[in-house]
Amino acid sequence: MPVNPELVGRQFPPTPAYLVGREKVREFARAVFADAPQHSDPEAARALGYADVVAPPTFAMVVQDHTLQQLLHEPGSGIALERTIHAEQRFRYTRPIVAGDELTATLTVTGIRTVGANAMITSDAEIADAAGEHVVTATSVLLVGGEGDEDA
Template sequence: MPVNPELQGRQYPPTEPYLVGREKVREFARAVQATHPEHLDVEAARAAGHADVIAPPTFPIVIQQLTWNQLLDDPEAGIVLERIVHGDQRFTATRPIVAGDELTAQLTVTRVRSLGGNDMVTCETEVTDASGAHVVTATSSLVVAGEAA
């Protein structure tokens, strides 16, 4: 089944708030080999003017995953997990994510198109803090393989 082209423009409800934990930031930093002290050491982060350790720039993928679950669970989407390849990922941040942030994310499907027998779905996830202020926009493209002949 091809991806439903009517997904374009669909916006999913905001996620439940995600509390960014200090150890989660440290674990993610170690996993992606982000060794800057501001990711690991509270005192280094505070010396740089942050309230706590700051997450590496790719950390928003953790929050964006919550929104992808909404898309993948949507029976009208026509997206089968086993046929997805992550094609592209970009982050546009207003400020760093800091341990202690309470973040909410909302996904919008911005483009659906067919290309070479596959479908491409582009999504933007807006991540905001507890005050509603923008923190980061995560933009991703998912390639959904067409059905085998």
């Protein structure tokens, strides 16, 4: 089944709040080799004006993943996980993510482009803090491969 074009414009419900933990930020920073002190040392982060350790920019993907799971499990979407790869990622920040933030995300499918038998699905996850203030927009492009020739 091809990707359902009716997904374009679809907005999914907000995710449950994700509490950003200091240790999660530290673990993520180590994993992506972000060794600046504000990612692991609360005092270094406070010296820069932050309340706690600052997440590396790509940390937003942790929160965005909850929205992408909604999309990937949408019945009738035509998205087969075994034929899907994460092709592109972008972030547009209003402010950095800091330990202690409670973040929710709302995903909107903004476009589907057909490339041969494949489909490229673009979506924006608007991530906001507990006060409802914008923190970051995480844009993903998923490449969904077309179904193979069953007779080959």
